[in-house]
Amino acid sequence: MATWPRNFLFAALVGGVLASAAPAAAQAAPPSGCQTCHGDQAQPALAAPARDFAGTDVHRDRGFTCVDCHGGNPNETDKAKAKAPATGFKGKPAGQMVIAVCSRCHSDAALMRKYAPKQRVDQAVEYATSVHGQQLAKGDTKVATCVSCHGAHGVRLVGDAQSPVYVLNVATTCTKCHADADRMKGYMLPDGSPLPTDQRAKYEKSVHHAAMVKGNDLSAPTCNDCHGNHGAAPPGVGAIANVCGTCHTVFATKFALSTHSQIFDRSCVECHGNHDIAEPTDAMLGTDKAALCTNCHTEGDNGSKAATAMRSEIEKLKEAISHSQALVASAENAGMEMGEQSLALREAANQLTLARTEMHAFDPKPVSAVLQAGLGITAKVDSEGQAALAEVSYRRTGLAVSLGAILLVVVALALKIRSLRA
């Protein structure tokens, strides 16, 4: 979630401490017959757990062993004795059993406090509320359990760049299943249509993915920022504006003032989509074909009038800015100092951005106020630009007059010299 940088710093700190403490912890763990025998198995499914556990594993680093999850007797080298019924050996946990195995510790606040005092202990509770948890409770084993997202052996801190839930890896982890059409076959949306499997393809085209992957902006959202880490569900009616609003606060505040907020079930998503959010353009606003207002509003209704009013004022300021920019540029080319005016134009452009935010209350009045302020700036720049150009032409005329006068004097002198010679 949005807290990852804190988790990351925390993980880095803990990781640093553990790097030095790890050998001691490994020594403290009793030599395990499970580890030794499984490490020697030819079958990958039997050997991989031992190998992965011996590599980077947060549980091993904290001094836990195989039996903390599987039960059994770690001191036996004989298979039958190691797994005798009296040892509490559980075998390979599956389904609901996985949740029980992991949450034995992760839901135990007293135990977790000893290792990570600030860590949440509500993963299993949250999970139970998710679509994954609810389906699992009904016996559906195709959904995600703790190990689908974290693994069982070789579990890493969530801030570790190789963790499957590290911010840049989340989309791959979720879409292992969600982009697998076979696995997702038979699931429906509430309206009875098949559950889409295009979330990743769409997400990879979005402004959010671009900001994260190309722009290196790790604060841009990936799957779990909008769906939660453990409570994964489609954000319900009324909740979407809150999801988007955790980051786009001002937009959500303006939107809450609008008529739309009272009537849209899917708030922001009605206009921007959810997974394939594109870079917005002014063309989305207004009543021409590309505008999205015309999807619902018809010519002459209040929405349509508001759309036209806001769009045409935005266009007016855009034109005014580019007109002023041209004026300032030609004055600069003529050698005039226009630094102050260039700065003012940047402020006018800020008003344009502000108007696009203000627009989310879908009320032309406040939008107009902001744009008028921008137009005030361009008008002032224009008059200063004009004055500068007038100054240039005044100087040029002055120069031409004085050059003319000099020329006259030169000619007169030449004539005088010639007449003297004659």
Ligand code: HEC
């Ligand atoms: C002497 C070798 C040996 C020892 C010791 C041993 N195992 Fe195994 N284990 C195996 C083999 C071989 C299998 C494959 C199934 C079988 O033959 O019973 C297996 C299977 C498993 C499975 C998969 C069971 C399933 O239901 O699919 C788990 C989990 C497991 N062992 C955990 C442990 C744990 C935990 C310990 C220590 C308490 C341990 N093993 C000790 C050899 C061993």
Ligand code: HEC
């Ligand atoms: C943090 C808990 C945890 C620890 C520690 C752990 N396991 Fe497991 N293990 C699991 C879970 C959960 C599964 C089921 C994984 C799944 O369904 O993908 C599993 C599966 C297995 C399997 C079956 C693999 C398969 O694909 O059939 C074996 C074998 C196994 N573990 C052995 C071990 C051995 C040996 C150790 C110690 C070196 C160990 N485990 C440590 C939780 C753990």
Ligand code: HEC
């Ligand atoms: C659908 C995928 C998914 C499932 C299922 C899942 N997790 Fe997570 N888990 C995540 C993500 C994503 C994060 C957060 C990564 C971050 O903070 O950036 C996370 C974080 C965690 C953390 C770090 C503390 C925290 O809460 O942020 C723990 C511990 C954890 N999970 C344990 C569990 C346990 C136990 C289960 C099973 C009850 C489980 N997870 C099920 C995806 C999942």
Ligand code: HEC
């Ligand atoms: C025996 C207790 C125990 C069991 C069982 C257990 N864990 Fe843990 N787990 C811990 C402790 C302690 C930590 C270390 C927390 C820390 O220091 O950040 C941890 C850390 C983690 C982390 C990293 C959290 C972080 O801070 O980034 C994840 C993810 C995780 N466990 C997932 C699981 C999953 C999945 C299972 C079940 C397969 C499981 N755990 C079973 C005790 C346990």
Ligand code: HEC
């Ligand atoms: C192991 C496979 C698997 C993984 C991994 C997985 N999911 Fe799921 N997910 C499912 C299945 C199967 C469903 C059940 C669909 C249903 O009942 O509608 C589901 C349901 C959902 C739903 C509810 C869809 C709906 O409208 O019913 C959301 C949202 C969701 N998952 C998000 C995520 C996110 C986010 C992640 C990663 C953090 C993730 N899932 C990881 C298999 C998975």
Ligand code: HEC
């Ligand atoms: C910017 C926020 C956001 C991001 C990022 C995001 N989702 Fe969603 N997702 C939503 C919203 C909002 C809905 C519900 C839309 C609705 O009601 O139409 C949704 C719906 C879903 C559903 C239900 C089926 C569907 O497609 O409508 C699934 C499954 C899902 N998302 C999975 C994912 C996965 C997997 C990822 C990562 C690749 C992801 N989402 C990224 C916001 C997001």
Ligand code: HEC
């Ligand atoms: C975790 C934070 C976060 C969440 C949640 C989030 N966004 Fe974003 N969004 C960003 C970041 C970061 C950017 C890229 C930087 C920017 O342009 O502001 C961005 C960019 C955008 C843009 C493009 C802005 C531009 O000027 O090009 C739109 C539109 C957008 N998000 C809409 C949404 C909607 C709709 C939702 C909810 C479904 C949402 N966002 C959820 C953080 C978030």
Ligand code: HEC
């Ligand atoms: C009724 C349709 C509609 C709804 C609902 C809507 N928007 Fe927008 N949004 C637009 C239009 C149209 C633009 C483009 C405005 C422009 O460029 O003139 C836009 C632009 C944006 C931008 C980019 C602004 C910029 O500076 O270029 C962001 C970010 C954004 N919206 C976020 C949100 C969020 C968050 C929500 C929900 C709280 C939301 N929008 C709800 C229509 C909508």
Ligand code: HEC
């Ligand atoms: C998904 C459908 C939908 C879209 C898209 C949409 N609107 Fe609306 N809008 C409505 C509905 C329904 C109402 C309430 C009924 C009405 O007044 O027409 C409304 C009301 C309004 C109102 C208030 C009208 C009043 O009488 O108070 C304004 C202003 C408005 N919309 C502007 C816009 C603008 C501008 C856009 C494009 C950026 C837009 N709408 C896009 C459905 C939509």
